[in-house]
Amino acid sequence: MNRVCLLILFAFINLPIFAQKTFWASKVVAFSSEYVDKETTKENRAIQALGKPSKLPQVGYSVCAWQPMTQNNSINEEFIIVSFDTIMSVRQIAIAENFGQGAISHVDVFDENNNIHPIWINNTPPTNELGKMLNLILNQLTTFKVRSVRVSLNTSKVKGWNQIDAIAISQSDQPIKTSINLANNMPSQIVKENLGKNINSEFRELAPVIAPDGKTLYYTRWKHPANVGFAKKQDIWFSELQADKTWGPAKPFSEPINNSEHNAICAIYPDGKTLLLNNVYSSNGEMSKGISISRKTASGWGFPEQVAIVDFKNKSEYAEYSIAPNGRILLISAQLDETEGGKDLYVSFLQENNSWSKPVNLGKSVNTAEDEGMPFIAADSKTLYFSTKGFPGYGNNDLFVTRRLDESWTKWSEPQNLGPMINTPEWDGYFTISAVGDYGYFSSQEKSFGEEDIFKLKIPEAIKPEVVVQVSGGVYNSSDKKPVGAKVKVQSTSDADTVCVTFDPTTGDYKFMLPVKKKYTISASQKGYLSSSEILDFENEKDFHEVKKNLFLYPIAAGQKITLNSVFFEQSKYELLPASFQELNHIVATMRENPNMEIMLEGHTDNQGDWNENLKLSKQRVSEVKNYLVKNGIEEKRIQVQGYGSTRPVASNNSEEKRRLNRRVEFTIVKI
Template sequence: MRFTIALLLLIISLQTTAQKTFWASRVIAFSSEYSDANTTKENKAIQALGKPNKLPLFGQSVCAWQPMTQESPLEEFLIVGFDTLMPIKQVAIAENFGQGCIVRIEAFDEFDNLKTLWVNKNMPTNEVGRMANLVLSKLTPFKVRGIKIVLNTNRVKGWNQIDAIAISQSDVPIKASINLAKNLPAEIIKENLGENVNSAYREIAPVISPDGKTLYYTRWKHPENLGTGKNQDVWFSEIQKDGKWGLAKPMGEPINNTEHNAICAISPDGKTILLNNVYLRDGSMAKGVSMSTKTPTGWAFPKPINIKNFRNKSEYAEYSFSPNGRVLILTGQFAETQGGKDIYVSFLQPDGTWAEPKNLGKKINTAEEESTPFVAADGKTLYFSTKGLSGYGNNDIFLSRRLDDTWMNWSEPENLGSVINTPEWDGYFSISAIGDYAFFSSQENAIGEEDIFKLRVPESIKPSAVVQVTGGVYNKVDNKPISAKINVQSLTDKDTVCVTYDPLTGDYKMMLPSKQSYTISASKKGFMAVSEPLDFTKDNNFKEVKKNIYLLPIEAGQKMTLNSVFFAQSKAEILDNSFPELDRIIKVMEENPTMEIMLEGHTDNQGDWNENLLLSKQRVEEVKKYLAAGGINIKRVQTQGYGSTRPISSNNSEEKRKLNRRVEVTIVKN
């Protein structure tokens, strides 16, 4: 039996020679594992499972197994199992720190017999760490169920750590690599935003407004900060006509006070911001998160967000929320932690509170601290910072994409590369809804302690494209703007987005993922909701859409088209995506118990005239039945079918014929 112990070079790309590598998936037994009053899963035996978290770099990490004591007179061991049962030709051990203590490598066969693969007869080197590769001369004559690593920690002074253990049938040495985002350009230009934004002090946590025109961030110890301690305050800068950033200004009270103030996120309409800590009326702060909304006179006093069982053991926390405003991503250390501060998700409840945070799991969180999460405008792409995944030094910025609607399943995090990430601490990655530029904090080439930078976002790490929909809500009779609640329903994944429109604070604004179709409507007491379709299924890039919404006052004689009521082809069967529109009619009639309506059915001129007339009558009768099933007395609903006799458009094309196939509702009595 022969072996080679290979010291591998640091690499940042996947190996070119294909080989099937199996990383340890479970701990079978161990002699000891590090523990103290301040740790949870840090340096436990489970940290040796899966791919390396530290290599190809070397050094201490809480994401590695570490025996309980240094330089123990007793042998230490770790036994791990794999998701396979096969003969092997190679064992790879990621010794990230204090390497040189391995004295034996043994294997358990399928009958749990222990076989010695290698005995170390060499003296330790002075290397900090390495990937140790035991390559056998041929496949083992037995199938390997588990691997046992035996250490003599007296061989090397200080702590000894093992990052990962792998097996393979290949004789090509297994290497550790950084999981880089694909197709990163060779050159990415990082631009310091200059002295109008940055200073000799520390600028961190940039939050870019959805339209990319206002940059909010946190500034430490600046002479213009409030309070004698000049703690941290929130500042902002606005883009000028020449494309440069204007001189930054502090946000002032009530956002800034004498305590530590920091902005975390901004809503898609730019009218709501999340702020770290809970603002108390006496000027003091408590752990948690607050929300402030823009009013005609400025930002309102921040109100606390009530999160169930919010008991953060960490001194720090960061927050971000989804574009629909109903999902909160936060960091903290709660009962269920992978170690230190993790990323969690909380969901908005019907009573306005937020559910108990759920840990996003091992795919995202590590035994190191995760921080600065940012959910992009597509609601699916998450950027965050950690040093618990293989990278370039201290904290690196990673991205992961949400795989389903549970918010618990994520793709394997991808490192944003060595141009964005440095050997220093990197984080606070924020991208505008347009998706063209990203803003982040970095110490590299900073004017002061830490600065705000921007870069043009490479295609491979961009979030999915969104459509920015803006506009106002108006009375259909007199065209005057009115405050209202706006609701957008996705016909693709059934997601909803709700915003409030106030004419005094400007147009409503929302970001909707492209490649989907929607219905948009507004509601206000005393008015009939009018919904309209929004079709972005063919849009692949960011675009802006102006969409004004008109509400019909509940007055006798008023008429509107139910744009979002759909039927099966040539049938009276109501399609499921019509139900939200009809439910809005039910709600209005419940709010107005004396209201009576007339439902009128219309078709285009294609096909038999008499069949069209009958179909139009059948369809409005089906609508009437739906309203009755929802609790509306059928005596309040009249029906009439007109077939193709009352077109509102020509029938020269399919697009125009669509306008003629409709259901109209007329208020008979209010």
């Protein structure tokens, strides 16, 4: 700690009371030079001195720090001037010297009128420390408000490169310190379990991907003798969970998933029947940059098909991907034109033509001038784990968690380090969690059999994603109860979150992972059938569990009747709620496909309230449904309506649950 005197006289003045808060530099005003390399983008530029420290309390070289273009320069001083969001009198200036500590020659500040005030001159020789926080604490608050700070360097004082990680001001006389932003309430002890020799070897085991049900572990092996091809590059392996909860002997994927080139799995879809694979496969066995999808069929995994991403040109040799549970959001680690430096994390959205949108950078709250890689989006679609050394940590790449703050996918909480019980001084990456949310799997070098091994740990509450529920089932013909291939769709009643999967009876159940605290509608659709939606209410659920929900399709025929379970109204009103539109749009599509179809809409209520008012409300509600269909292109003459009020209950009215069944709209095909 350095306690210094101002080199100017102070006069007694009345000063406003500020909270004792640290303000980090927010803007670069000027600088003498910055390191530029044709292979880099924003690395070591002056802007890297802004914000909180990216390296301290750890010290050492970092691309997330400002580095002047010259070193060992005894003729010309280097300098940087930074300003702050808050202009105020100060008691302390703190400068994070992460590398080449001791080169700072003097520090000055500028007041509101841009007058310069000397603060500190360094008359001491370097201490041979690699880095530290330089705390310049004044005897009292400045009599003026500080607009900006200038830090000057004599780079000849400390040989090699000199770097500044961050600059701060404060009104406190307590030394500003830096710390690692740890996840809150992490336990003091965490058991990391090496998965053993059925999984790991003396070679590199990387990129674990756990199936949604937690029963199959996929991963990548590098240079293993049993890999395919002469060079034994990297192949995908898998292991299945045994009855005693241990992992069985790993087996390599067969062709075409593994070939003589580099093969790696990125993610598995919630249905467990779709793999996202690194690289683009061609029929001649050659590979190129990008990603592919392989779908499970009755005869095994199909040949990987290329996934098209608009304007996706990765400048890095490497890339990683993660798919959100709805199958419509893709997280990408790659180096694109607008990178913060090295690989950044991006998001891409599935389009109507089944291509993926141009990737959008997740923003500076997540991305740094270092590589951000190995993203994994949890089953709640909000909790994101990734690996980087761009934030304060414990060594090489550390594992971090951040949480999505809105629907834009570009606003995230400040990343939290998973802590020293998980992160090590070595490289740590590829964190993944099953949908159950009980165990996490990751790659680490510490206590491995050779190079990286795969470990597991019981997930502490502090870093768990939100709870999800697994919904699975089949789709059946309501007449003969035989399975029917169909598109299954789930939509939240409170937001735009929609999930779609294809049900293929030859390959098993459909499957979804849905966050709790929400209510959903689920339905199946297939040409030639009417669909009936169901309500999935998870608003009060607290724990992971599995829900079996079989869906039924109704053959289009005269006399066919279904209840529109997903048509909603305000309490005691007849205005349609937006959550109704999915089911009504399916009716519109069905009537367009069958231009001679005529229907009857029947409205029903429970027995609560005035009988006549209930009759009136039932008529108003079905009339509102008819109006919606007409507005969407269905001829009015094809739709009849009838309101029955409370006269035709399908259940007793003795409880709210039963009364809910009586409040309904029914759909009957009159003519086909």
